Amino acid sequence: xxxxxxxxxxxxxxxxxxxxxxxxxxxxxxxxxxxxxxxxxxxxxxxxxxxxxxxxxxxxxxxxxxxxxxxxxxxxxxxxxxxxxxxxxxxxxxxxxxxxxxxxxxxxxxxxxxxxxxxxxxxxxxxxxxxxxxxxxxxxxxxxxxxxxxxxxxxxxxxxxxxxxxxxxxxxxxxxxxxxxxxxxxxxxxxxxxxxxxxxxxxxxxxxxxxxxxxxxxxxxxxxxxxxxxxxxxxxxxxxxxxxxxxxxxxxxxxxxxxxxxxxxxxxxxxxxxxxxxxxxxxxxxxxxxxxxxxxxxxxxxxxxxxxxxx
Numbered sequence: 001x002x003x004x005x006x007x008x009x010x011x012x013x014x015x016x017x018x019x020x021x022x023x024x025x026x027x028x029x030x031x032x033x034x035x036x037x038x039x040x041x042x043x044x045x046x047x048x049x050x051x052x053x054x055x056x057x058x059x060x061x062x063x064x065x066x067x068x069x070x071x072x073x074x075x076x077x078x079x080x081x082x083x084x085x086x087x088x089x090x091x092x093x094x095x096x097x098x099x100x101x102x103x104x105x106x107x108x109x110x111x112x113x114x115x116x117x118x119x120x121x122x123x124x125x126x127x128x129x130x131x132x133x134x135x136x137x138x139x140x141x142x143x144x145x146x147x148x149x150x151x152x153x154x155x156x157x158x159x160x161x162x163x164x165x166x167x168x169x170x171x172x173x174x175x176x177x178x179x180x181x182x183x184x185x186x187x188x189x190x191x192x193x194x195x196x197x198x199x200x201x202x203x204x205x206x207x208x209x210x211x212x213x214x215x216x217x218x219x220x221x222x223x224x225x226x227x228x229x230x231x232x233x234x235x236x237x238x239x240x241x242x243x244x245x246x247x248x249x250x251x252x253x254x255x256x257x258x259x260x261x262x263x264x265x266x267x268x269x270x271x272x273x274x275x276x277x278x279x280x281x282x283x284x285x286x287x288x289x290x291x292x293x294x295x296x297x298x299x300x301x302x303x304x305x306x307x308x309x310x311x
Contacts, residue, residue: 001040003067004068004089006043047153092118131203132165135149213240276307284300
């Protein structure tokens with residue numbers, strides 16, 4: 001998996017890529033391009049007041065920031081550029097063409113190969129000086145993301161300027177404020193201004209902030225399946241492992257189980273050779289939860305993780 005995040009000021013609709021001041025055809029192209037290469041495309045904007053450009057065009061001389069994060073399954077990388085014409089991003093679709101003799105997952109390649117593939121097509125991309133945290137504030141998709149997310153983004157961005165952005169919908173809005181940390185793809189829920197700053201500071205050391213360990217806040221790495229995310233989060237908390245590069249996780253449906261899609265065997269491995277076998281089970285919560293601000297509680301599902309003990 002990889003992420004592409006493009007700066008676009010002004011309001012966003014529920015489908016931000018095609019319901020904003022970004023050209024909708026370009027939004028559809030970039031969304032499709034990323035989806036076909038197992039990636040995600042989101043819009044970002046700087047926290048604070050967002051100018052509403054009625055003519056649909058950026059302000060004259062205003063370049064739009066774009067981030068591309070890849071290698072999430074290994075040592076990740078993060079590139080950034082400031083583009084006068086974001087339509088040029090469509091050139092990266094060529095990474096999927098056989099004529100370039102590049103694998104369709106080239107953006108996911110760890111290390112220099114993925115970086116070189118992007119920069120060969122768009123030399124203006126440079127390595128980002130540090131990690132960035134994207135906090136969802138897409139109110140038209142879910143009002144909780146705006147009500148809860150915008151104050152957190154504004155507070156943390158004032159302390160870590162340039163490293164915190166508002167972003168369009170990423171998923172899991174019932175855990176708002178939610179955030180995605182690039183380049184690692186680590187996802188968080190229920191962020192505060194303080195914990196968002198801690199997330200950025202820890203990421204500078206290649207770590208998860210200790211106060212964000214555990215299922216309440218740590219929603220796992222986005223390159224993993226949902227049961228894999230749950231398993232890795234639980235193991236990370238149990239062994240108190242902050243390193244973002246220490247763990248890798250595989251998850252497969254557990255054979256011979258009724259409703260196998262709800263029961264997964266997961267192996268969480270540590271770079272030091274240790275591993276933990278756990279079972280992630282999807283089932284209904286005891287209590288109903290609201291899925292969005294102002295809505296009535298509804299039945300929801302959750303993943304529980306238990307030790308496998310070789311069963």
